[in-house]
Amino acid sequence: MGISRKKFVILFFICGFAFLFVTTTLLGTTGPRGFPKAPDSVLTTGSDSPIAWKRAMSKIIVPIKIVLIGPLALPQINFLKDDPPPPFISIYLIFYWTILASILHHLLGKLKRS
Numbered sequence: 001m002g003i004s005r006k007k008f009v010i011l012f013f014i015c016g017f018a019f020l021f022v023t024t025t026l027l028g029t030t031g032p033r034g035f036p037k038a039p040d041s042v043l044t045t046g047s048d049s050p051i052a053w054k055r056a057m058s059k060i061i062v063p064i065k066i067v068l069i070g071p072l073a074l075p076q077i078n079f080l081k082d083d084p085p086p087p088f089i090s091i092y093l094i095f096y097w098t099i100l101a102s103i104l105h106h107l108l109g110k111l112k113r114s
Helices: 005-027 052-073 086-113
Strands: none
Touching: 005 052, 005 086, 052 086
16 A cells, blocks of 8 residues: 555544544434443444434444444443443554554555555
8 A cells, every 4th residue: 555554543543533423423312422421322323313314324334333343342341331431442442443454454455466
């Protein structure tokens, strides 16, 4: 790829946090926040809304959120149910997204070379 791995990872962080913030703000019932509060779920934000476009948008973005949130969304890991402080969520996502972005950069670089 033409972009360095470090720049790719930083761009991935910016896009990931922006995606989570925008989807939570648009689809959530609790207002702007990086992660939804009690009545909303991390993966199904907006799925129980009476507004049709929020339900449809929620169904469309669930696969993207599953990949972006990753193991944090697994029911065996009750990380979000304990309501951890926001820095811990950000630290987890930065660690997970660094690995995810590095693998993606490597695969896209291999795809471009062949």
